[in-house]
Amino acid sequence: MSSEVKRLDFSKPHVLRNDAEYDAAVAEMDALIDRDPPPPPGSPESDRLEFLSVLVEAYDEEHHAVGASATPQAVLDFLLDQQGMTRAHLAGLLGGRSRVSEFFAGKRRLSLSQIQRLRQLLHVPADLLLEEPATRPRVRSRKQAAGR
Numbered sequence: 001m002s003s004e005v006k007r008l009d010f011s012k013p014h015v016l017r018n019d020a021e022y023d024a025a026v027a028e029m030d031a032l033i034d035r036d037p038p039p040p041p042g043s044p045e046s047d048r049l050e051f052l053s054v055l056v057e058a059y060d061e062e063h064h065a066v067g068a069s070a071t072p073q074a075v076l077d078f079l080l081d082q083q084g085m086t087r088a089h090l091a092g093l094l095g096g097r098s099r100v101s102e103f104f105a106g107k108r109r110l111s112l113s114q115i116q117r118l119r120q121l122l123h124v125p126a127d128l129l130l131e132e133p134a135t136r137p138r139v140r141s142r143k144q145a146a147g148r
Contacts, residue, residue: 005024005027005028005030005031006024006027006028007028008021008024008025008028008052010051015055015058015059016055016056016058016059019063022056022059022063025052025055025056025059026056028048028052029049029052029053029056032045032048032049032052033049070128071106071131072103072109072110072128072129072130072131073103073104073106075124075128075129076090076104076118076122076124076129077104079122079124080122083122087100087104088100090118093114093117093118093121094110094114095114109131110129110130115129115130
């Protein structure tokens with residue numbers, strides 16, 4: 001990255017309006033964070049870093065939200081892609097290829113022990129791997145499926 005980062009003009013305060021402004025704000029934040037020594041608390045640079053982080057967080061929440069609408073399957077797919085991994089890498093953690101397939105097909109939920117192992121591997125908050133009760137598929141026992 002070049003040492004000269006273009007600063008966004010906030011002479012008229014506004015939220016980040018598009019991806020270009022978002023990218024510029026992130027680049028400026030990176031440049032401020034990478035300074036040696038870092039900006040001292042209370043300095044104009046430190047205040048600017050905090051200001052930019054608020055804008056970036058708001059833009060992320062509006063445009064790149066991962067949360068209530070994201071399923072555990074979508075979260076894992078995203079994290080695997082980010083780390084250059086495939087679903088096959090999860091077979092050992094989830095109990096085999098068939099369990100991985102059932103989970104991604106929505107036929108099986110993750111157990112607490114599986115969530116703990118995924119947290120350690122992918123450094124993901126557990127709450128992103130928990131399903132909301134309304135979205136959980138009903139898991140029937142073999143006896144229930146056979147009508148006993």
